[in-house]
Amino acid sequence: MSTLIDLHSHSHNSSDARAANFSAYEMVEAAIRAGISIYSITDHCEVNRFFSEAHYGGRMSEYKYETYDNGLDFEKSMAENAECKIKIADEKKNIKFLSGVELGQATLDFGLSESIISDRRLDFTLASVHQLDGLDDFAFIKYNEYSDDDLFALCEKYFCEVKKLCAWGKFDVLGHMTYILRYIEGSAGRIVNINLFYEIIRECFKLLIHAGKGIEVNTSGLRQKYGKTLPDINVLKIYHDVGGKILTLGSDSHTPADVGKGISEASEMIKKIGFKWLVFYEKHEPHFINI
Numbered sequence: 001m002s003t004l005i006d007l008h009s010h011s012h013n014s015s016d017a018r019a020a021n022f023s024a025y026e027m028v029e030a031a032i033r034a035g036i037s038i039y040s041i042t043d044h045c046e047v048n049r050f051f052s053e054a055h056y057g058g059r060m061s062e063y064k065y066e067t068y069d070n071g072l073d074f075e076k077s078m079a080e081n082a083e084c085k086i087k088i089a090d091e092k093k094n095i096k097f098l099s100g101v102e103l104g105q106a107t108l109d110f111g112l113s114e115s116i117i118s119d120r121r122l123d124f125t126l127a128s129v130h131q132l133d134g135l136d137d138f139a140f141i142k143y144n145e146y147s148d149d150d151l152f153a154l155c156e157k158y159f160c161e162v163k164k165l166c167a168w169g170k171f172d173v174l175g176h177m178t179y180i181l182r183y184i185e186g187s188a189g190r191i192v193n194i195n196l197f198y199e200i201i202r203e204c205f206k207l208l209i210h211a212g213k214g215i216e217v218n219t220s221g222l223r224q225k226y227g228k229t230l231p232d233i234n235v236l237k238i239y240h241d242v243g244g245k246i247l248t249l250g251s252d253s254h255t256p257a258d259v260g261k262g263i264s265e266a267s268e269m270i271k272k273i274g275f276k277w278l279v280f281y282e283k284h285e286p287h288f289i290n291i
């Protein structure tokens with residue numbers, strides 16, 4: 001069996017996994033049980049929510065799960081991941097554990113983003129767009145109040161933001177490209193003609209390739225209503241066509257039960273497209289593994 005890697009998971013140091021309440025060590029134990037050889041915790045650090053609520057002059061939206069102090073969470077995550085690494089080494093566990101971060105909304109403050117990802121404890125930076133300035137996280141937008149044209153415009157804004165992120169390019173890997181579709185097509189059941197965004201997606205990929213950066217294949221969509229990886233096979237074919245070679249895999253698990261979910265399936269799909277390697281990062285150095 002080929003080496004299984006899962007480089008995207010959240011522990012209790014992520015606000016949206018706090019209720020589930022699993023430590024980094026418990027998640028690693030689940031990864032071992034799932035047959036994962038290389039595993040990373042990538043707790044959220046939302047750049048636009050790095051400081052306290054007061055810093056932003058009060059709440060930014062009416063979203064009830066709105067969180068602040070992501071900077072404090074980041075520090076807790078880095079400290080716990082470092083301890084977890086030592087414990088795993090002491091116990092001679094058969095897994096490589098890497099300390100990552102899922103950096104959200106870097107485009108809203110590049111300076112702060114650079115200072116966050118310069119943390120020397122980090123192996124791996126996954127950069128994601130979960131939210132556009134002035135709007136809720138995509139998970140909480142009421143898409144059914146949008147006309148088809150407005151929905152199209154929202155998607156266009158999302159892809160423009162992703163392109164801005166790719167042009168900055170100071171991370172290792174772009175997280176869950178097409179994330180907005182998890183909610184528009186998945187949760188809300190609305191259809192968007194994604195083909196109309198293939199050109200901007202191609203431009204994003206070219207920017208990443210030029211900068212030596214990669215993309216993630218996020219398997220969370222497989223266990224959700226969306227039913228596909230993020231990005232899906234057609235978008236991954238575009239990445240392959242433009243010469244993309246750096247791919248990571250991530251379950252985006254928030255509980256031990258989801259660790260490693262969809263990873264074998266996604267590996268097979270990637271191989272069929274023609275990709276030769278999967279990649280993991282240690283101290284931001286890419287390591288290639290034959291699929």
Ligand SMILES: [Zn+2]
Pocket residue numbers: 102128130175176
């Ligand atoms: Zn994410």
Ligand SMILES: [Zn+2]
Pocket residue numbers: 008010102252
């Ligand atoms: Zn995530």
